[in-house]
Amino acid sequence: MTRKSLHSLTQQDDFISRHIGPSEQDIVDMLHTLGVNSLDELVDSTLPESIRFEGELKVGRTYTEVEALAELKGKASKNKVFKSYIGMGYYGTLVPHVILRNVLENPGWYTAYTPYQAEISQGRLEMLLNFQQMVMDLTGMEVANASLLDEATAAAEAMTLAKRSNKKSKSNKYFVASDVHPQTLDVIQTRAQYFGFEVVVGNPETDLKDADVFGVQLQYPNTYGEVKDLTSVIDTAHAKGALVSVATDLLALTVLKAPGEMGADVVIGNSQRFGVPMGFGGPHAAFFACRDEYKRSAAGRIIGVSKDTRGNIAYRMAMQTREQHIRREKATSNICTAQALLANMAAAYAVYHGPETLRTIAERIERLTSLVRVALEDAGFKPNTAYFDTLTFEGNVEEIRSRALAAEINLRYEEGKVGLSLDESTTLNDVVTLIEVLTGKTTDLGTLDQKVVDGDISGIPAGLERTSAFLQHPVFNTHHSEHGMLRYLKHLENKDYSLVHGMIPLGSCTMKLNATAEMIPVTWPEFGNIHPFAPADQTEGYLEMITELENWLADITGYDAVSMQPNSGAQGEYAGLLVIKKYHEARGEGHRNICLIPSSAHGTNPATASMMGLDVVVVKCDENGNVDLEDLKTKAEKHSANLAALMVTYPSTHGVYEEAITQICDLIHEHGGQVYMDGANMNAQVGLAKPGLIGSDVSHLNLHKTFAIPHGGGGPGMGPIGVKAHLAPYLPNHKVRPVNESSTGAVSAAPYGSGAILPISWMYIRLLGNEGLKKSTEVALLNANYIANKLSGHYPVLYTGRHDRVAHECIIDIRPLKEATGITEEDIAKRLMDYGFHAPTMSFPVPGTLMIEPTESEPKAELDRFIEAMVSIRQEIREVEDGLIKAEDTALHNAPHTMADLTDANWDRAYTRETAVFPSRHARVSKYWPTVNRVDNVYGDRNFVCACPPVSEYEEAELV
Template sequence: MSQVSPLSLEQLENTGEFIERHVGPDATERQQMLDSLGLPSLDQLIDDTVPKSIRLSQPLAMEGARTEAETLGYLKQVAGKNQLKRSLIGMGYHETLVPNVILRNVMENPGWYTAYTPYQPEVAQGRLEALITFQQLTMDLTGMDLASASLLDEATAAAEAMALAKRVSKNKKCNLFFVDEQCLPQTIDVVKTRAEAFGFDVMVGSTEQALEQDLFGILLQYPCRDGSLRDDRELIASLHERKAIVCVAADILSLMLLKSPGELGADVVLGSAQRFGVPMGFGGPHAAFFGTRDQYKRSIPGRIIGVSVDSRGNPAMRMAMQTREQHIRREKANSNICTAQVLLANMAAFYAVYHGPEGLKRIANRVHRLTDILARGLKQAGVKVINNSYFDTLSLDLGERQAELVKAACDAGYNLYSGDQGLVSIAMNECCSRSDVEALWTVLLGDDHGLSVEALDSTSTAIPVALQRDDSILSHEVFNRYHSETEMLRYLKRLENKDLSLTHSMIALGSCTMKLNATSEMIPVTWPEFGNMHPFAPQEQTQGYRQMIGELDAMLREITGFDAICMQPNSGAQGEYAGLLAIRKYHESQGQGHRNVCLIPSSAHGTNPASAMMASMRVVVVECDANGNVDVDDLRTKAAELADSLSCLMITYPSTHGVYEEEIIEICNIVHQHGGQVYMDGANLNAQVGISKPGLIGADVSHMNLHKTFAIPHGGGGPGMGPIGVKAHLAPFVANHSVVQLEGPNADSGAVSAAPWGSASILTISWAYIRMLGAEGLRASTENAILNANYMAKRLSEHYPVLYTGRNGRVAHECIIDLRPLKAASGISEEDVAKRLMDFGFHAPTMSFPVAGTLMIEPTESESKAELDRFVDAMIAIRGEIAQVEAGTLDADNNMLKQAPHTLADILDDNWDRPYSKQQAAYPLSWVADGKFWPSVNRIDNVYGDRNLHCSCPSMDTYR
């Protein structure tokens, strides 16, 4: 027998490195793929593919890779620097109890968090059903006719409400949006930022002042910021007489006891679903709810889930009114939102399902009862309680003792909110108990207060009779059936089983980078030290968070070559918006506020022109040449013609066509020569990390999709994070925050999202990803992403045309295959191929973007050669089926592609009358039978769904 050489201690210690877990192909597979490309090494592939002019001459100046155990151990020490106290700050964020059955089986379950946005609804029925439950929850509690499938947070939802109000108000000549001074300060901040970009006037004041103004819309808070309850029916009626659209930001738990804003007359109702079982997480991620009247359905922002039918006539859900999606409407889009908060919306919906209407009322009544008891005791002791009506929040006038008593509360383990002129607010929540009431009495009144919870308990309420809810809500069976843990567990599992995720197979979506979301990266998200932190907690209590964010900031600066990072944007699209605002403010600071032209290549992602529209820029399209590259001559001509008004260029790199454009530095130089700035869309940053840097290429600002390049999971369509990197001259103009002032940005730079660091709790994922890979691992990930893409492109090119290639015939990290010639010859469309892939157990690549009639494929670095080959083998088999249609041996209309996907109902149908076998339908290749994934519905009729818009929960009978 041959002797195996023993490994050294250093080699043994390195065998547990994370890079071996993250990168799919091992050394043998990598060499096999390189051999198929005719290349000796990865270095040669990079030389062949990436322009030398943009390549780094030095490796990233970062620490080396850390093992998973080392990383989690260090982060646990950092987390220990956070001081957890009972946060009674309120202000839109509340402690909540996440039901463990939801925590373990949804939030911590890759079957839920690794799924993609439901653009292929036949393999996404589980989360679509959950989202339509969220919409039903929203409609029931708000009293609105229609609801979206969630927005990014309460403040940005309020900004979207303002934009909707402007679109639909009949007071067309008016430019004023009024904000009640009782609204949350972070909401006012974000609304002002959005209004400034849109050119709207904003006035903040009392409701009495509102009635003296000519306005197109108004935002009210319910309950008010100080906790008081106001019956605004007469106010709303008067505003309607003035043709104003009335928007109401509401507390979701209070709506279990309060009359719905819809019953009071509101036109739009919005808020945060956070306190329905989603941790505070230092600000997010949290799903915002948004409901409006049916007559405004064509203007509602974000996504709506609707009920349609499949080819068997069975009910099936899909994203409705998809023509409003930003990638189609571009600069005419209603907003630039392309990310919902699906995972968090699902959690909130499941929280409502688990507790049901009676359970939710008990929670709400308990919170209110504790608030009542606390208020009675304080009043009895002579404390001045400002608000006589309330749901869960009391405002106290403590005068000169404000600071002393707030500190005493903090020392006793409670965070209160300090307002102006001696005011302090206390917001009770689901986690509070009678012992907390007693402790607060002791803090505020002294040890000898002599008060008793039992003595002060009463069934009377501080909710005015006119505002007490008396209508039936949450009557749908889904809210009244799954209350035992056994039933709830099976309900969650039934929905999960309908969805294809990364737990089943690769999801090779171009521009979406569905890479491994490692378990070790996900674990810290639900640590209490990170999950249970209020975003407005005192700075000394948040040192662990600030250290982690600071370290991530430094790592991202080194990776991108930028001078500063703004962590606030909650999605890539919001990052685009934030970056464009920084450019706009910079030009204004230079006395060049007239610069408003945004040049955008014709290949750009649809959020680019939509974001430019939100920043009130004028979009001018730059053409692309026959190879898919920016037409540099066209750019040069337009930049010169528009030099006086040129604000910026938005460009994706590598290009949206999956190619490293050779002239990218020249492109940046042209824009700079004519006074413009370069915004680099970070969608394809996964092909740059460790090899190049946007800041060195010539970009002035770029967003980083942390949910793509840096491993935050997509969550079925959200959460996301899109921080931006900027050069030094733009750093003063990125977002600040009115509640928590940030170091660096100008004090008057408005917020773009509700929390100072956006969805801070999921920043731990990207922090861990970078720490465990280190400089070498980051570069290796990029190199392997490029290798995997070129290997797939090479194999596929023998059967399908690859539309664009760069130098030496290589692609970057993704490739586009052209199905248009096949459609012309056979009638088989890209949609038919996408649906047929489901029969092989795969989610389709990105369909018809950026070129209609194509599929854009991105394998990422995390997929093994075996998985790449499975996908390519499926595509080759599909090409063979298309050939049979071309040859006439398969019916042009009745074939396995046109009928795809095939469900178990098809296979069990005794009336099978198709000219191909059931075996060919369901098991087209032998390996498909191993762990077969069955789509739960047949092909969905989108046209029927749009013509028969139905966005509430179907009756349970429809599922039987």
């Protein structure tokens, strides 16, 4: 036996070979197909020399999973998990284990993509519809969306809806009650500035009657815990022609009168306490509900009910015309602002508990709060007497703080006042300890409770008790046993396509491996149970990890500073332009208001520019998909005096490395502008190029793309921004927990955005190290070029760069086939489902095309399976070209096919059932079954329904 060296025996597997799909032999074979001998040679033939970074990253070596987890556990242990009563919209919660294990920790739920392909997203769509129904029921509103990023940004969206929808008031003033959560006010003020709105802060009961405003933001219960009837205030606002938004708490609304019953126009808030950990601020699913008349101005995504071609109930994303790739600069909010995974968790929490148990949880919290109130009053304090879960009172702050810290308790302290918020996780023993901390005295809960009972003491004022029913749909009254809930969750999961089934080759969306080791720390209590406003000395582990991640990202991008606050790619775009605007203003050039954007840009780019008060000027692209330099020069010169920024994606949205990118950056700088480089395609730069060295001034980074945070079925995401040194002084700050010396306001509710998912990207970078990060990019290029090469003989590859190479994605042109046969890109997308694939990105950035991004994590066998499917589909199209079958009679036109098709006794198609459902060898061995046939979008648009259908409709549909 050949003896191995001790060194080789003690080496653990590094992570690189786990993350990268193709084996070393596969890589050799694929390189041979492309006519090159090495990854270096491939990169040299693909990247412009002017952008190449030839040095080494400073991230360090690759780590094993055991090593990286141990290091991160050491950082996590530096966090102090105190009992938090801070409140302010963030509360302890008990995550049902059946939901924790089967949703939050389940790749079948967290690796799916946004449900643009409805037929293979019915599970998530159903749970999101449950979320909408839950929100509508509890708020008393007619329409709800499928989630937003956080409560503060939802409030900002409510402000813009009020302005957009108000036909009575010409005012530019927006009234915000002084008792809203301070982080909400912070974000509203930031957003209002560049819409040209003036924010008026005051007491709505006394100051509103004399105010000329277009809208009003209230909080119920307010940030100090007080519960007030808002009816008269809302009536006053309406009499003045203003629309009213109310921020609220879903759990409180199980026992409190709904804001919709008081006349609110919009109701927003956070669903975090419905079974989602605090996680240092996120991710959590905000909600946004409004009256029916405002539904087309509502922010975010709305799930609607439609039918499939067999007449069965089918869900879809409704009102698609609001999407940014259609509205572009006319949009006033971004579609990419959702938290689908967390909305699914919150809805599942409501399904599992049902209305009775939810109300019991709320009544218990109110009862425990009443015990604390009585104890405080017995000790001579005067807390608020109308409340749900929060009490505020004047007291000796330092004395109470000292006792609280000794008991490992966090309270809220503000201007001589102490605040406390109880929650679902508060126990009787917790209440005893809390009262001792607050009063300095021991107590007997039995005696206190008798006082509450004898005195009929309640925090809910007369007339504000909830009397209306909620959550009456059977879905909220069926799955209360763990077996029942487990099976319901699995039933929904089985309807969805995710990365556990196969490749999701979405161009621009980078659906790569979300490694299990990267996901594990998310549910560690040292990360999950930390309040975003906990004292800094209790969050040392978080801050150490975040600082290290910021430094790594700065090194990877070539920037000088990073802000982790933006909690989505869209928020990152917004923050990037915000920093640019602040920079111009500081230099006395605040008049610069022109934003140049190539016609190929992501639709979120012009939408974000519009939100920042910038005027969008579109720059043409040439026939190769590159920025038209002559058109850019002409427009840069024309708008030189007012040029604020260029928004450019690199590699381009067309999937190529533009040769002139450094020249483009220089041109913008010559005219006094700044270059915002969209980081959506950073997956093609890491280790090979750095945007900060190419010439850009700021980029956002999609951590949910390049840096392995999963898409979660449409969120969560993180969109931190990197900036050059001259922009660093203008990065977003936070008034509740300052993170720098900047005077710029907050863009998200929490200081570090969705802190709980940052360990994923930390793990990703630590595991791969310098070598792995670079190789990941190289193999991403290899996989994309391999697919482009293999498909080029069957479909035109629309754009290529030097040596006919693409970057990490490629676009195939379906338009000639459509013109010749009538077969559309949608037909191909749906037919791919029969082959067991999620479709590539459809009709973006060019209508009538498919954009394919395989990522570095897909093995060669999966790439070959996809290629085989696309070639087979091309043959099906050729049969139409040859006149063998009409387009409308093809499997393509009728795709996807379901079990209902397989068992159809009246099968009269021009092709066999076998062709329909088993079009490939793989489909025979491992069949993925769509659960509905093609969804009728037109029907859904004409019959808009965003609530759970009655069971009778399902029964009727099954008979069709």
